[in-house]
Amino acid sequence: MTTTSDAGPSSAVGTLVEPRAAGSVPSPVARGEQDLPYRVVSSEVRLRTRLADIWGSHELFVFLVRKELKVKYKSSVLGLLWSMLNPAVVLMVYYVVFKYVLKNPTPDFALYLFSGLLVWNLFSTVLPGSSSTIVANAGIVKKVAFPREILPLSQVGTGAVFLFFQSIVMALFLIGFQYSPDWVYAPVVLFALVDLLVLTSACAIFLSAVNVYYRDVEHLVAVLLQAWFWGIPVVYNFNLVYVELLKHHLHWLLALYLVDPITPLILAFQRFFYGHVNVSNIPGYAHYQVLAGYPYHFFLEMLAAVLVASVLLLLGAMRVFSRIEGNFAEEL
Amino acid sequence: MSVAIDIQGVSKRFRLYHQKYTSLKERIVHGGHVPFEEFWALESVSAEITAGQTLGILGRNGCGKSTLLKCIAGILQPTSGQVVVRGQLAAMLELGAGFQPELSGRDNIYLNGSLLGLSTKEIDRRFDEIVAFAELEQFIDNQVKYYSSGMYVRLGFSVAVSVEPDVLLVDEVLAVGDERFQMKCMDRIQQFQRDGRTIVVVSHSPDLMRDICDNVLVMDRGKVVTIAAAGEAIRVFRERLIESGFAPEPATQDAGAPADGEGSPVDVVAPQRRVKLLSATALYERQEERNYIESGEPISVRVDFEVAAPVSGVQFKITLLTDREALVFSSTSSGSVEGMPLDVGRGSATFAFDSMLLLDGRFSATIEVRDAGGVVLDILDPGCHFEVMNPGRAKGLVGLPLRVTVSPPGAADQPEAVASAR
Numbered sequence: 001m002t003t004t005s006d007a008g009p010s011s012a013v014g015t016l017v018e019p020r021a022a023g024s025v026p027s028p029v030a031r032g033e034q035d036l037p038y039r040v041v042s043s044e045v046r047l048r049t050r051l052a053d054i055w056g057s058h059e060l061f062v063f064l065v066r067k068e069l070k071v072k073y074k075s076s077v078l079g080l081l082w083s084m085l086n087p088a089v090v091l092m093v094y095y096v097v098f099k100y101v102l103k104n105p106t107p108d109f110a111l112y113l114f115s116g117l118l119v120w121n122l123f124s125t126v127l128p129g130s131s132s133t134i135v136a137n138a139g140i141v142k143k144v145a146f147p148r149e150i151l152p153l154s155q156v157g158t159g160a161v162f163l164f165f166q167s168i169v170m171a172l173f174l175i176g177f178q179y180s181p182d183w184v185y186a187p188v189v190l191f192a193l194v195d196l197l198v199l200t201s202a203c204a205i206f207l208s209a210v211n212v213y214y215r216d217v218e219h220l221v222a223v224l225l226q227a228w229f230w231g232i233p234v235v236y237n238f239n240l241v242y243v244e245l246l247k248h249h250l251h252w253l254l255a256l257y258l259v260d261p262i263t264p265l266i267l268a269f270q271r272f273f274y275g276h277v278n279v280s281n282i283p284g285y286a287h288y289q290v291l292a293g294y295p296y297h298f299f300l301e302m303l304a305a306v307l308v309a310s311v312l313l314l315l316g317a318m319r320v321f322s323r324i325e326g327n328f329a330e331e332l
Numbered sequence: 333m334s335v336a337i338d339i340q341g342v343s344k345r346f347r348l349y350h351q352k353y354t355s356l357k358e359r360i361v362h363g364g365h366v367p368f369e370e371f372w373a374l375e376s377v378s379a380e381i382t383a384g385q386t387l388g389i390l391g392r393n394g395c396g397k398s399t400l401l402k403c404i405a406g407i408l409q410p411t412s413g414q415v416v417v418r419g420q421l422a423a424m425l426e427l428g429a430g431f432q433p434e435l436s437g438r439d440n441i442y443l444n445g446s447l448l449g450l451s452t453k454e455i456d457r458r459f460d461e462i463v464a465f466a467e468l469e470q471f472i473d474n475q476v477k478y479y480s481s482g483m484y485v486r487l488g489f490s491v492a493v494s495v496e497p498d499v500l501l502v503d504e505v506l507a508v509g510d511e512r513f514q515m516k517c518m519d520r521i522q523q524f525q526r527d528g529r530t531i532v533v534v535s536h537s538p539d540l541m542r543d544i545c546d547n548v549l550v551m552d553r554g555k556v557v558t559i560a561a562a563g564e565a566i567r568v569f570r571e572r573l574i575e576s577g578f579a580p581e582p583a584t585q586d587a588g589a590p591a592d593g594e595g596s597p598v599d600v601v602a603p604q605r606r607v608k609l610l611s612a613t614a615l616y617e618r619q620e621e622r623n624y625i626e627s628g629e630p631i632s633v634r635v636d637f638e639v640a641a642p643v644s645g646v647q648f649k650i651t652l653l654t655d656r657e658a659l660v661f662s663s664t665s666s667g668s669v670e671g672m673p674l675d676v677g678r679g680s681a682t683f684a685f686d687s688m689l690l691l692d693g694r695f696s697a698t699i700e701v702r703d704a705g706g707v708v709l710d711i712l713d714p715g716c717h718f719e720v721m722n723p724g725r726a727k728g729l730v731g732l733p734l735r736v737t738v739s740p741p742g743a744a745d746q747p748e749a750v751a752s753a754r
Contacts, residue, residue: 039421041406042414060446067432067443074434140430144447145406145423326409329402330346 045322047315053147060146064154069161083162084169087121098235106237108274111179115273116234116266118166119192123200123262124225126159130204131211131218138332148325149318152204160197170273182275184296185268191303192268199261199310206317209324212331232262233270238291261309264302267291271299334418336383336499336530337404341413344374344399344554373399375554376413383418383498384528388535388545388562390569396554397534401425401501404532419498419530422448426503427488433477437468437487440476444491458494465516466490486513493520499530518544538566542657563657570711606643607674610636612699612715624719625688627731632684633697633716639674645704647671650683653714655694660729671704689731691722 073079094113098104106112130152134141137151174181211217233241245254257263271291294302347368373396381387389397402408404415405423430447431440441462445455455462463472466486468479476484493500502521521544524531535541541548541562548565550557550572558568616631625631633650648665665671665681683697696714703709724731 037420038416038418039406040414040416041403041409043409043411045409057446059452063443063446067435067439070439071432071434137430139426140447142407143423143426143429145421146447146449329407 043326045326047318047322050147050149050318050322054149054153057147057150061150061154061157064150065157065161068154068158080165083165087117087166088169091117094235104236108177108179111173111177112270112274113235114170114173115270116232118163118170119196119262119266119269120229120232120234121166122159122163122196123203124229125162126155126200126204127207127221127225128218129158130155131207131221134208134212134328135215135332142329142332148328149205149321152208153201155208156197156201156204159200174273179273181273182271185272185275185299188268188296188299188303189272191300191307192265195261195303195306195310196265198307198314199265202310202313202317205314205321209317209321212328213324228260228262231257232260232266234266238263238267261306264299264306267294268299268303334383335380335416336385336418337379337381337532338416339377339379339381339400339404339413340415341376341378342374342400342403342410342415343372343376343412344396344403344408345411346371346373372554374403374410377551377554377556378413379549379556379559381530381532383530384525385547386525386531386533386545387559388533388541388548388565389551390535390538390541390548390565391551392536395551397536397551398425398503399554400551401503401532401534405501417499420449420495421499421501422492422495422497423501424489424492424503425501427485427492429488431476431484431488434475436475437463437472437479440487441472441491444488445494448492448495450495455494462487462490462494465493465520467513482510482513489513489517493517493524497529499532500524501532501534503534504536538569539659541566542659567713570713606639606641606703607646607701607709608638608640609699609701609710609712609715610638610678612636612697612712614697614716614718616718624721627691627720627722627724628687628689630684630686631688631718632682633699634680634682635699635712635715636678636680637701637710638678639676642673642675643703643709644673645671646674646709647702648681648683649700649702651698651700652690653696653698654729655696660690660695671702688720689733690720691726691728691731692720693729694719 069080073082076082078085091110091114095110098113099109133151133155134148140146141148141151173179207217207221241257242254245251245257274291348371377396377400379387389400391397399408401423402425403410404417405421405425406415407423407425428440428444430444432443435443441459442452442455445462446452450458463469466483466489468483468487471479471483476487479487521531525544531544533540533545545562547559548562548569549559550565550569552572557572558565560568612633612635614631614633616625616629635648649662651662652660654660665683694717696717699712699715701709701711722731726734
């Protein structure tokens, strides 16, 4: 299962390699008149062929996402509207609780909340779904050969579709209340979106594979996500917690707070959507700002760091996945 | 001829867990170490399958034939060794795998087709053909959950064969749908053969193998016993069956409880040796004068056997084959499921045909004896031969009793001419 060595055509499950493209690689079989593509099934899987496989199945990915959406809202009257209604209700509840019960002083709190929820909703809906996806699709995993990474990835794809619909709601929200996003930060928010998709894919692929062996994973994920939600600045302000943790010398918790890869993504989204609200001096909260007061380049640096980490995680996840994938059919 | 599938020393190890610990807690409780036994489902299997050939893989349940097929398909990764497959491959391991009951037949064709490696364009192009072959034109926009099981597998088969692969893997799925659809499936398989595609069929039915395979690979306990022409391989397979007794293996017994000599019967006879078929003879009148019977004459086949240990529920089975090994007739000694008990000693069984309706040809009779559990105790293959001569003018395999009645015009009530023919 080396990812580096490039000797011989011993490679992935389900790879189609054009013999011409394989070039100098000696074919292990006699060449017939017609140069048919060949593929090799062995325990060695290389990352590059793996990626080629996954790309080769992009149409399957589209069909799986479509299936997911269709099955989810089959015979429901509102159909895809539910994908918007659900977060809308959550938004309303949080808004009422934090604005009126807990007296959160953040102006335009709904907008602030929504910005963060866009990120969190994708992450938190994809992970539980993808944890169980291999097990749930045991029928095809045991009987059909295809790159199984497609299954968790199609969960990410489904989540991305929901994110798209929620963004439409966000756009309507902005237009309706005549807010203007901070357009300067548009590249930053797109960057954050890429980070988010890569990070989520990495987690999804890893969790889906591990869950085949340890079925606890899907339950563990649900619990962890509950706790995680309160560790990121969605309902509260980044600086508030930062200052409090610093004040009480909770350095390890502070480190955890700062190293959370979701946080920079949320900050970027908030900076873009909420950026126009210039609040640095709210009575009683003079010592901190609503938004993280980082300069533009710092956002880019943070997001670049998250991207690097996410790509590494993704590669690691794919390695783990392809290592144990060969036994899925027997474990399920 | 080029090699379509090259199986190079493929081994596959399974881990048999005594008890499956799939939760984290259980793993921690057992110190992260789960007791398991290693089990080699395949042991350095090598074979070359030339393009255009139809290969059958024959073996008992659990001999590794499906595992081998899954390794070729790429569903399982071999523990060591590799399989090189040239050309596009499609595997029919289960028809309609991955069908979504909530989706329409149309959506499922696209989903299933793309699972099998078809592009959207290819599915678009073949869509009508797929629907027509499955005979589901009326129902294609209905949800699959409303389909009958027959419709379900028909659609599955139809999508699977539309892939038009260079290499087709088939796992016991040909017996689907009603008889007419089965014939359509066989037609399609034969079409594939004529097109020069490579086919690998897994089955434990020798008859199917005889019908469609050029060569047959016989497997036993994860190893290749032989690769040979169908007839020869089936003979080897039958011999193996008898040798290994076709009985459940005693491996399930605990290793900690070995056979403790005392208390056990004096002489335990292996199940396969409890009844031994000695010889089979074809008997008919005028046997001294000629070495054939005329069609319609009586003939009987007598089998002599020896019983080494008392056995209950014995059934004898006779199978008549043409000299091209096509099945003509097969039946067991008793109509009921329970057979008869036999005591130690010698005996004989006679299969008497009051009138042998077969027409010309040389036929062989294969005799099989099984016990109550269906375990094959012995086989005589072939047990004996006999030749039939047809004195009449009828052609074909069987002389069916026939009376021809012609009513000429104007004499509708009274048949004028009655001819009997054979």
